[in-house]
Amino acid sequence: MLKEAEKTFSDFLEKKDLKLTSQRRTILRVAFEAEGHFSAEALLSLSKKADSTISKATVYRTLALLKESQILEEQDFGDGKKVYERAQGRKHHDHLICIRCGKIIEFENEPIERLQNAEAQKHRFKIVYHSLKLFGFCNSCG
Amino acid sequence: MLKEAEKTFSDFLEKKDLKLTSQRRTILRVAFEAEGHFSAEALLSLSKKADSTISKATVYRTLALLKESQILEEQDFGDGKKVYERAQGRKHHDHLICIRCGKIIEFENEPIERLQNAEAQKHRFKIVYHSLKLFGFCNSCG
DNA sequence: CTTGATGCAAAGTGTTTGCAACTTA
DNA sequence: TAAGTTGCAAACACTTTGCATCAAG
Numbered sequence: 427m428l429k430e431a432e433k434t435f436s437d438f439l440e441k442k443d444l445k446l447t448s449q450r451r452t453i454l455r456v457a458f459e460a461e462g463h464f465s466a467e468a469l470l471s472l473s474k475k476a477d478s479t480i481s482k483a484t485v486y487r488t489l490a491l492l493k494e495s496q497i498l499e500e501q502d503f504g505d506g507k508k509v510y511e512r513a514q515g516r517k518h519h520d521h522l523i524c525i526r527c528g529k530i531i532e533f534e535n536e537p538i539e540r541l542q543n544a545e546a547q548k549h550r551f552k553i554v555y556h557s558l559k560l561f562g563f564c565n566s567c568g
Numbered sequence: 569m570l571k572e573a574e575k576t577f578s579d580f581l582e583k584k585d586l587k588l589t590s591q592r593r594t595i596l597r598v599a600f601e602a603e604g605h606f607s608a609e610a611l612l613s614l615s616k617k618a619d620s621t622i623s624k625a626t627v628y629r630t631l632a633l634l635k636e637s638q639i640l641e642e643q644d645f646g647d648g649k650k651v652y653e654r655a656q657g658r659k660h661h662d663h664l665i666c667i668r669c670g671k672i673i674e675f676e677n678e679p680i681e682r683l684q685n686a687e688a689q690k691h692r693f694k695i696v697y698h699s700l701k702l703f704g705f706c707n708s709c710g
Numbered sequence: 711c712t713t714g715a716t717g718c719a720a721a722g723t724g725t726t727t728g729c730a731a732c733t734t735a
Numbered sequence: 736t737a738a739g740t741t742g743c744a745a746a747c748a749c750t751t752t753g754c755a756t757c758a759a760g
Contacts (some may be wrong), residue, residue, distance in 0.1 A: 445734050445739055466724080486725060488583075495694060504699075506750095507724080522693050531691050538683045546702055547679050551664050554704040560688055562696040565739045587714060587759050608749080623717045648725095649749085658740060 428458045431497050431514050438495035452477050453488045457498060463530060503530065504561060515518040520557075524564035531564065569598045573616060573639050573656050594619050595630045599640060605672065633675035637655040644673065662699075666706035673706065 432539070436446050445547055458470045470485045489510065492498040499513035503523050514523075520538075522531040538558065546553045562568075577596055578588050598614045598672040599606070606614075612627045631652065634640040641655035645665050662680075680700065688695045 437740060443735095443739080447733070449741075450594045469598070479572050479742075481725080483671060483743080484741060488739085511700065513703060521689065522691055524693075525696060531693065533687055533691070535687050537688070538639040541677060541680045541683065542702055543699075545675055545680070546664065546704065547675050549675070550707040550710070551662055551666075551702070552653055552705045552710045556702045557685075558698070558700045559685055560693070560695050562688065562697045563694045568692070585714080587716080589715060589759070591716070621717075623752080626716060629715085 427515055429457060431458060431512075433498055434514060435461075438491070444491070447476065449484050450488050450491070451459070452480065453485060454492065454497070456465055457510070458494065458512065461519050463501060463503075463511045465507060465509050469510070471491075503559065504529075520559065522560045522562070522564070524562050524567050526563055526567035529564045529567075569657055570597060572599060573654075576639055576656060577634070579639055580633070586633070591615075591619065591622050591626050592630050594622065594640070596634065598690050599634065599652070604606070605643060605645075605653045607649060607651050611652070641649060643699075645670075645697065645701065653703070663702065664702045664704070667703050668705055668709035671709075672704045 431454060433450070435450070438444075439446050439450075453469065453473050455477055455540055457469060460469065460472060466485060469489065470480070470482055473480045487519060489498070493500055493510075497512070497514045501509050501511060501521070503509065503521070505526075505542045517530060517534055518539075519532040519534050522533065523529075524531075543553065573596060574593070577592070581588050581592075595611065598618055599611060602611065602614060606632055608627060608644070611631065612624055613629060615622045626662045631640070635642055635652075639654070639656045643651050643653060643663070645651065645663070646667075659676055660681075661674040661676050664675065665671075673677075673710050684698060685695065
C-alpha cells in the first residue's frame, strides 16, 4: 500500500520535474501510518516526530502535491477545518458526520452514484468528482 | 418573501431576547435583494451602500444569526470561501459546480434524497441536513 | 434604564509566500 | 552544478473578539 503510493508519488514528481526529497518521503509515510482523517497540523506534529526539522511550510507544500497526485483526498466536514484521508487504493466513499460527537461513518452507495450521473447528464455536465455528506446524529447521539 | 423572512427573523430574535436593530434589518433586506450566492465581503459592501456605518463585525455577527434562524444557508463550493444563499421559502436543492468557469447549477432530486435516507437508516443515523456537490465541467466548458 | 448591539481596531485561525541556504538529480 | 526545496518568519485572507459607546425594548 505504502510502496504503491511511493511509486505513484515518485512517478508524479518525476513527470513534473520535481524532486523526491527526504522530507517528502517522510511526510508520505507518516500520512499513510495515520489512521482515518487527519489535519495538516496533526500531520505536521507526526512528521516532526520522525524528522524534527520538518516545517509547517513543507507539510503544506507536500500536502498540495499529495492531493494533486490523488494519493490523498481533502475533506471538509463542516467545521471549516480541512482534513485529509488516504485515497489511493481505496474505493470512493461518502460520509455520515455526527454533529454532536464528530464521529465519521463511511459508506458506499452505487445507486446514488448512478442517479448523480443521470442528473449530471440532464444538464450536459461532466462530473469529475463529487462530495456527499450527510450531517446528523449517530446511533449513540441520536 | 422578504416580509416572511423579516417575520421569521424578528420571531427568532425575540425568542432569544435579542434585539432587532436597524443594522440587522438592513442586512437582511440586502441579503434578500442579492441574487444567488454571495460572500460575507459582498454582503458587507452592499450593506454599506444602504447604511455606510455598518461594519464588518456586524455583518459577520448578523450572518451567524441568519444562518441559525435558517433564513440563509452557508455553502462552500470547494474554493475554501464561504458563500451564502437564501434558504427560507426555497426548496432544498443541491449543486453542480463547474471547476473551470465557476458556474453553479442547482438541482432537486428526490430519488437521491430517498436513497440517502435509506443509507442513513442502515447506520441508525438521523440526518439533520446534507450537502451534495457534483464538481466537473459544465456544458460550455466540457 | 437595563441589557444587548455596534464600530473600531486588534487578535485569531489556518494557510501561503519571499528569501537565503541547501539538496537532489 | 543547475534547478528545485527547505526552514524561517513575515504576510495573508478571513473571521472573531474586547471594549467603550450607543440604542432597543
